[in-house]
Amino acid sequence: QKEVEQDPGPLSVPEGAIVSLNCTYSNSAFQYFMWYRQYSRKGPELLMYTYSSGNKEDGRFTAQVDKSSKYISLFIRDSQPSDSATYLCAIRWPGNNRLAFGKGNQVVVIP
């Protein structure tokens, strides 16, 4: 079983819609969860970081962690064309700085 699973299907939404992205992970020992955004031909940039169950908001972005289900989510409200990018979930191994990434979702926001 992979450490973190992210259905890599592309997602197209109209401007203003809510984007919902999800990942599952395998090891209940994982404690730190991240979402990265990657624009085409660029390096990933950290978008959200959380280490506990529950919701964390930052502007239009909400990261959600459900440790009982080993499920993490990212919601983008009022999506903008500038949100068009690939979004990758990541988890950090306990006691180790290594990150494992999901395959990423390519999101296209249509004006």
Add this chain to the structure above:
Amino acid sequence: NAGVMQNPRHLVRRRGQEARLRCSPVKGHSHVYWYRQLPEEGLKFMVYLQKENIIDESGMPKERFSAEFPKEGPSILRIQQVVRGDSAAYFCASSPPAGQPNYGYTFGSGTRLTVV
């Protein structure tokens, strides 16, 4: 405050040649990571280094690949005798020393290696 600097941005090598990829971490960061990204496969961990030490190389192919992070200078990922399958984007990232707040990595813009 410069971010992670990688060079070159693009590298073309013929089969059998050597590729050397360089990474200068964020100033003050002492942990460096190398990842490889192939289309449809996401980011794959290769190696985690601190100054002069390899901490975790569980993602490195056993042959032809090596990495170092010397006391002075950038981290180097070296690929000897490149093959077509080595063509990919290679990303370097860095994070602060242990004991400092660590909210994930800072990535560079990557080196795109093409083997012809």
